[in-house]
Amino acid sequence: MGWEPVRRTRAFEDVIAQIERRIAEDGLTVGDRLPGERQLAEQLRVGRSSVREAMRVLETLGVVASHAGRGPDAGAVLTARPAGALADLLRLHVGLSSLSMREVAETRMMIEQWAVRHAAGHATPDRLDRLRAALARMERAGSADEFVLHDAEFHLTIAELSGNRLLTATMHALRATVQRHAVEAVERLGVTDPLMADHRRIYEAVASGDSEEAAAAIADHLTRAYPDPQGPTG
Amino acid sequence: MGWEPVRRTRAFEDVIAQIERRIAEDGLTVGDRLPGERQLAEQLRVGRSSVREAMRVLETLGVVASHAGRGPDAGAVLTARPAGALADLLRLHVGLSSLSMREVAETRMMIEQWAVRHAAGHATPDRLDRLRAALARMERAGSADEFVLHDAEFHLTIAELSGNRLLTATMHALRATVQRHAVEAVERLGVTDPLMADHRRIYEAVASGDSEEAAAAIADHLTRAYPDPQGPTG
DNA sequence: TCGGGACATATGGTCAGACCATACTGTGGT
DNA sequence: ACCACAGTATGGTCTGACCATATGTCCCGA
Numbered sequence: 001m002g003w004e005p006v007r008r009t010r011a012f013e014d015v016i017a018q019i020e021r022r023i024a025e026d027g028l029t030v031g032d033r034l035p036g037e038r039q040l041a042e043q044l045r046v047g048r049s050s051v052r053e054a055m056r057v058l059e060t061l062g063v064v065a066s067h068a069g070r071g072p073d074a075g076a077v078l079t080a081r082p083a084g085a086l087a088d089l090l091r092l093h094v095g096l097s098s099l100s101m102r103e104v105a106e107t108r109m110m111i112e113q114w115a116v117r118h119a120a121g122h123a124t125p126d127r128l129d130r131l132r133a134a135l136a137r138m139e140r141a142g143s144a145d146e147f148v149l150h151d152a153e154f155h156l157t158i159a160e161l162s163g164n165r166l167l168t169a170t171m172h173a174l175r176a177t178v179q180r181h182a183v184e185a186v187e188r189l190g191v192t193d194p195l196m197a198d199h200r201r202i203y204e205a206v207a208s209g210d211s212e213e214a215a216a217a218i219a220d221h222l223t224r225a226y227p228d229p230q231g232p233t234g
Numbered sequence: 235m236g237w238e239p240v241r242r243t244r245a246f247e248d249v250i251a252q253i254e255r256r257i258a259e260d261g262l263t264v265g266d267r268l269p270g271e272r273q274l275a276e277q278l279r280v281g282r283s284s285v286r287e288a289m290r291v292l293e294t295l296g297v298v299a300s301h302a303g304r305g306p307d308a309g310a311v312l313t314a315r316p317a318g319a320l321a322d323l324l325r326l327h328v329g330l331s332s333l334s335m336r337e338v339a340e341t342r343m344m345i346e347q348w349a350v351r352h353a354a355g356h357a358t359p360d361r362l363d364r365l366r367a368a369l370a371r372m373e374r375a376g377s378a379d380e381f382v383l384h385d386a387e388f389h390l391t392i393a394e395l396s397g398n399r400l401l402t403a404t405m406h407a408l409r410a411t412v413q414r415h416a417v418e419a420v421e422r423l424g425v426t427d428p429l430m431a432d433h434r435r436i437y438e439a440v441a442s443g444d445s446e447e448a449a450a451a452i453a454d455h456l457t458r459a460y461p462d463p464q465g466p467t468g
Numbered sequence: 469t470c471g472g473g474a475c476a477t478a479t480g481g482t483c484a485g486a487c488c489a490t491a492c493t494g495t496g497g498t
Numbered sequence: 499a500c501c502a503c504a505g506t507a508t509g510g511t512c513t514g515a516c517c518a519t520a521t522g523t524c525c526c527g528a
Contacts, residue, residue: 011511012290023329030330036479047512049283056246056287060294061319063326068480069520075479080332085295085323089316090400092297095257096264098314103400110401114344166324166337167344245482270508281483302509303491309508
């Protein structure tokens with residue numbers, strides 16, 4: 001008889017499932033602590049190493065953070081940091097050529113355009129302030145490195161205008177993936193005036209609530225910044 | 235002096251970095267094998283458990299797959315499966331209320347609209363065939379479960395029209411996240427005629443190359459399918 | 469009473485070694 | 499040529515030990 005080659009559940013997978021079940025049933029939320037590794041191992045009848053592998057997975061996915069020592073902050077604490085996980089994922093898959101920079105850049109364009117088109121109600125004074133501050137710092141930037149830093153802040157705030165945390169986290173990861181290339185591109189380019197003009201145009205459109213103009217401005221900017229598959233900028 | 239609390243690099247993080255370096259420098263690609271856990275531990279001067287934690291992380295991120303036994307397929311093999319990682323990430327963060335179904339649904343709308351707007355050149359005969367096949371199977375579906383299965387195939391193929399693997403993988407994950415709710419919603423709804431009409435309208439627009447009509451059809455469909463933050467459908 | 473230092477303790481991080489489960493590989497007999 | 503079986507490489511798991519880190523606790527001296 002040809003049975004399906006049923007892959008027995010590994011111990012650490014069971015641990016993950018149990019922790020997930022506890023989160024759902026006990027209503028655990030961000031900030032709550034999980035039992036210690038030794039205690040968890042005893043409760044679930046597995047070795048501590050299996051618990052640790054489970055924790056590593058959950059940490060990778062940005063759901064728990066572990067700290068040694070004693071006190072309220074020690075141990076495994078539930079968190080909500082999906083951006084790091086997404087950044088790791090993109091970095092590794094781009095390194096493997098499983099994803100191309102073109103695809104990354106395209107996704108970024110999609111998110112930023114969507115964000116400005118759905119900014120109504122999310123363009124708070126605080127966010128507009130941050131956009132202006134980023135613009136000012138970009139102008140005063142003394143190096144490509146510094147310029148890209150504030151450029152990242154600008155585009156990240158644009159993504160926040162979507163009012164969608166998944167998109168914001170993804171934007172974080174996309175930016176991190178492109179970061180190194182962006183610095184090199186700005187250094188190669190030398191002059192940042194065209195980029196600054198793009199940024200100001202985007203800001204004005206957002207501030208005045210002109211969604212389509214903002215989307216067009218973003219398209220122009222990113223097209224300029226990613227002129228070819230090899231040289232992405234910010 | 236107030237130094238930054240420098241977190242010493244953990245052994246398994248070093249292992250990950252070394253593997254990543256090898257991928258980049260030795261030009262490893264999907265399908266290549268990594269050394270065995272024992273060998274890797276010896277080479278990098280760490281314990282096998284640290285190697286295993288590193289492998290767990292890489293497996294979670296969808297870049298390696300491990301198989302026991304012997305032969306060419308055994309050991310840790312480089313893969314390119316980002317969708318599973320994204321699905322795990324979404325499931326856990328939704329469970330933690332770190333992401334809402336509204337945000338997930340909204341992201342899905344964004345991707346599908348972008349996909350049909352950029353379908354030019356990617357709407358291959360094969361993909362159109364798959365869309366038609368999914369439509370036919372949805373019509374003949376005998377259960378909500380079966381209907382949702384083919385509905386997923388339909389929308390996944392729509393995402394493929396973007397010609398962007400990152401968006402396709404993300405769509406996989408979004409669908410998986412919504413799956414359970416979708417089945418319940420279809421069962422509650424009983425009749426699937428309106429959903430089928432939506433699907434046909436989407437297909438016709440895509441097949442005739444009318445991007446804006448396709449985008450509008452998707453907006454209508456997903457608005458109908460996700461009528462409120464609690465009850466998403468497909 | 470208050471401060472500070474020494475010790476206790478809880479928690480994660482790492483290692484070594486053992487054993488099991490799995491699945492190919494090679495060998496030898498038929 | 500085929501097939502059965504032993505060999506072996508590989509991941510999966512457990513145990514126990516020890517280190518590193520950070521907080522709690524307690525006692526002593528000023």
